[in-house]
Amino acid sequence: MQLPSALLTSLQDIKGYNQAAFEAIHTSAEQVTSIRINPLKIVNSQRPIVDGKPIHWCPYGYYLPERPFFTFDPIFHAGAYYVQEASSMFLWQILAKAIGTNTNGLKVLDLCAAPGGKSTLLASYFKDGLVVSNDVIKSRANILVENITKWGYDNVVVTNNDPSHFKMLENYFDVIVIDAPCSGSGLFRRDNDAINEWSENNVTLCSQRQQRIVADVLPALKQGGLLIYSTCSYSKQEDEDIVDWLIEEQQLSTVNCQPSSNEGIVETQSDKHQGFGYRFYPHLIKGEGFFAAAFTKNKGSLFGNYKEQTLAKPSKQEEQMVADFIGEQLDYSFFKQAEAIKLLPTKWWLDLQILAKCLYIKKAGIEIGTIKGKDVIPHHELAVSILNLPQINTTELSEEEALQYLRRKDLTVATTKGWCAPTYCGLRLGWMKVLPNRINNYYPQEWRILKE
Structure with a gap:
């Protein structure tokens, strides 16, 4: 594997970089496979899901001793675990440091969410919150729907919108996660094609796009809200320089997430404003290249003025038929989209109507199914959901x-x-x-x- 010389030169003065070790790990045949288990499905599984070493920065993350053929594992299709790169699970530790365990009522946006690794992590972390999982590209949003469906949670809304559309939700979200499109140098070990696509010009273009994405969506974050920014790039222009831009131009405050010193994660600080960032090098940790930083928003408001879209509701007879089929589901509200009957926790009913007014929703809550004559035709979402279905x-x-x-x-x-x-x-x-x-x-x- 021949790494771009311009990349190697650009990394010389960055903390944690060692060219010999960096090149050696990229030419080695080492493969790292990791998964994150679904905490609300592991309790129902009659089979141990993992036989591997824990990932220190995520309580549900594990390294596997070898890569199995996941396609032939039925519990993978049942949503018992998600195959996720270990470095990106650091999101859990950022949340633990910056948010803590009191997640009840919090609203979270995963802006560039496909294929769904971070969104499924957010759904598990904010099990008492609401997660809006978005991707601007339609085909990627379809993959996102599949993975969110298999994860099975009822607190996720999947949308297919441009970042600028979220300006209509001013001061709405408590947390926004932006895993920004980048030049991809952190993926060189997994994807050789990424090497051919890398260039200094592409790094510059990505940096400009990253700033535009953040600027477009930032109005939707509440005052005091948490912004988490990440890339799979080693380039300072996409990482620490963006940290400085966020502090200076967007008036955000840096958050120190204090990783344990023995984990191999490198804590850096940006040149101008000493904003904290966290670098993952594959020669120092078991994982791929990754960068993450967290911020709080200083300006803005805690509230917004939102309009609602009235959503169709099933008839009393239809609700009774559904209840007879799946049993009483307390604390849930039913709604209809075309002929499909769906449910969502009642605490998020008003929010769903607000989101529907502003965004294109591809999936919300759990789809129960449709009614034909005297029969309920159940949807796949219902089967793989976390709902308790004792009558089924x-x-x-x-x-x-x-x-x-x-x-x-x-x-x-x-x-x-x-x-x-x-x-x-x-x-x-x-x-x-x-x-x-x-x-x-x-x-x-x-x-x-x-x-x-």
Whole structure:
């Protein structure tokens, strides 16, 4: 692997950089695989999810001794864990230092969210809050919906908007996370193509774009709110220089997240305003290149004047049919989008109407399904959600049967007729309809396993 000489030269005076060690790790064959488990699904799993070493900066993160074929693990498809790069899990420690454990009622925006690693982490951390997970690119937003669906939480709204659209939500969010598009030098070990795409000119263009993205969305952060900025770039122009720009031009205050000295994370300070940043070098930690910094907003207000969009509600009869199917779901509000019936925690009902007025929403809460005649046709979201569904018929599958189900192949299992949620190791995988002479497999066609 031939690293760009201009990059190596630009890093010479940056804290933590050692050219010999940096080049050696990039030419080694070492691979690091890490996952983050889903705390609300691990309790229901009848199989240990991890056999690996913990990641110090995230309580649910683990290094795996080798990379398995995740596609052939049914509990991966059930949302029991997310395959996430270890360095980016540092987001958890920033939140722990800057927010603490009292997350009730907080509203969080993950602005550049696809494919969903940080959003699923935020959903777990802010389990009593509301997470808005956004991506501006439609195709990436579709991937985001899939991963948020599998994670199964009811406190996430997925949107597909440009950062500038969030100006309409002035002083709305308590926390905004911006994992900004960057030149990608921190991904060289995972993606050789990133080396060919890297240039000094691209670094400059990325830095300008990063400033534009932050400036567009910053009005949506409350006074005293937390901004977390990160990149997968080593370039100072995209990292510490952005820290100085945020402090000087946007009047933010730096936040010291104080990583433990033995973790290998390098704490840096920007040249002009000594703003704190945190660098991850693969020769010092088990992970890829990453940079993160946190700030509080000094100007602005705690409140905004928001308009609401009236959302359609199911009829009393439809609500009763749903309740008969899934059982009473206390503290939830039902709403309709086209023919689909969905639910969201009641505490976020007003906020959903505010968001719907300003943004294009691709997913909100949990989709229960549709009603046809006297039947509820359940949606896949319901099966893989964290909702307690004691009235739903389930049947436990073997590993071979679970993989057949995930390939959307025919199954022959003995179970009660009607709608059934097949499970593997106690975790729901989706839906099947048991008929007198066959079983219809309702696993989503576009998500099925194609490999044999």
